[in-house]
Amino acid sequence: MNSNNSNSRRQVAYVSIIGTTQLHLRNPYVIAWWSAAFPGLGHILLSKYIRGFLLFVWEVVVNVNAHVNLAILYTFTGRYELAKEVLDTKWLLLYCSIYIFSIWDSYRTTVDINNNYILAAREDAEIRPFNLSAMEFNYLDKRSPLISSLWSLLMPGAGQIYIHRIATASFTLIWWIAILYFSRTLPAIHYTFVGDFQQAKEVVDPQWLLNISSVYLFAMYDAYTNTVENNKLFDWEQSKFFKRNYEHKNFNLPSKRRANRGDKLHIIATFEHSIYLEKAISAIQMKGIEKEDILAVSMDKRAEERKLFDTMHSSDGLSLIDLAAILGTILMLLGTIYGFILKQGPIFWALVGLLGGFALGLIIKLYMTKKYSNRQGNQKTPEVVLIIECNKDKIEMVKETLWAHYALGVRKLSLE
Structure with a gap:
């Protein structure tokens, strides 16, 4: 059933x-x-x-x-x-x-x-x-x-x-x-x-x-x-899906203490909630990145000033x-x-x-x-932070995959 x-x-x-x-x-x-x-x-x-x-x-x-x-x-x-x-x-x-x-x-x-x-x-x-x-x-x-x-x-x-x-x-x-x-x-x-x-x-x-x-x-x-x-x-x-599957307690968060521990580096990206985010994660896993090396954290949203019209990525409902x-x-x-x-x-x-x-x-x-405000109404807001741990030889592949799936921002983290 x-x-x-x-x-x-x-x-x-x-x-x-x-x-x-x-x-x-x-x-x-x-x-x-x-x-x-x-x-x-x-x-x-x-x-x-x-x-x-x-x-x-x-x-x-x-x-x-x-x-x-x-x-x-x-x-x-x-x-x-x-x-x-x-x-x-x-x-x-x-x-x-x-x-x-x-x-x-x-x-x-x-x-x-x-x-x-x-x-x-x-x-x-x-x-x-x-x-x-x-x-x-x-x-x-x-x-x-x-x-x-x-x-x-x-x-x-x-x-x-x-x-x-x-x-x-x-x-x-x-x-x-x-x-x-x-x-x-x-x-x-x-x-x-x-x-x-x-x-x-x-x-x-x-x-x-x-x-x-x-x-x-x-x-x-x-x-x-x-x-x-x-x-x-x-x-x-x-x-809920990300919290259940991509917030492993043993994920190696980036820190200076581990900055020089071999070929492992971290890529940090931001996304809006969308199906493309899930496609990006699955594509990266298919190219050899383990599930345990991916951290996806959905951000709590602060109460915002209301916008004139709701969009597919931002809404205050029956505004x-x-x-x-x-x-x-x-x-x-x-x-x-x-x-x-x-x-x-x-x-x-x-x-x-x-x-x-x-x-x-x-x-x-x-x-x-009082909906009129000086806020940048069309600016996209990051809703999910994605951190990926991978070897140096896979850095470019990961970055290209993230950009291809409409990441708002991507950066290689260097604490050296």
Whole structure:
């Protein structure tokens, strides 16, 4: 049976062929908000797929039959009598209780997951970073949060494919296509870009169109945050691997006392956490360096000032993207609603709301957390120190191998 090794009661993560499921700290208010935006989304963020998918489908079915989105549109545009007439009370009363349950349950589940994560992190159980089957394989690796979010903005679900969240990707892609089709958004986009705003208003179905803002921004937010957390998980697992295999207590640390003890010298190199580091170590071992002569030490990171955007090598998690995604969703929805009474139509004002809300969220976060600093934001930081003891005749081979695998710095240590 191919399962992650653990005798512990809790695990931080599980790598399967359909994705990486992991525990990590989340803001329960943010998760609850996504459930309020669209029931099921908060649970999908938590990787509670069955519950999340059921609530999502329930929201679509009941909302469509109760005409909730149409009532929202008429209410916000001041047509209150139409809002009353369009609602189907047989479905509406069914809608309310599950809607509130979705918000409450996602908040409660987030609190429970946070508590279990703290206990799992203390148990420090091992995980298997690679899972291979006859149909598919999955592995931990470093990926760019910016790239995953951009792919999701181009096509919701594509960012999840990039980070191998197959369950979320499949569900998001199917429903995104369904929402686009029933809302007739693509013809409306065409008419908007050719300047036929009246036709853009007439062609769309408002009941389905109002779903787009929540699903669209959710796909971007989910891809971004899970890329960040997967990168952190990769660093954590690789640190444990080095500690277990390349921190031998009998390693001959360099010192002046042993500086002249024959042909033995030390090479010191620094790396970021990456798969290339493991490739460098394995390549050096294949060329005759014993495992006991390699010391790999992952460095504890000091709390850093936060950066504008997370990268695959540096992240403070949900630093900016949470509020930006929330405000982008809200203003995109409002732009869609009021676009029906404004000249340029719902597509144009939805895009304006999306860009304006996202930018506003970034600005507010920048102000609240005082993120502007004089720090060199693009400078790479060493995360692992590698020390290799070898004979003089292998010095150049070791150095070339380290440079070929993207070492940040390499130096032969001479204490003579």
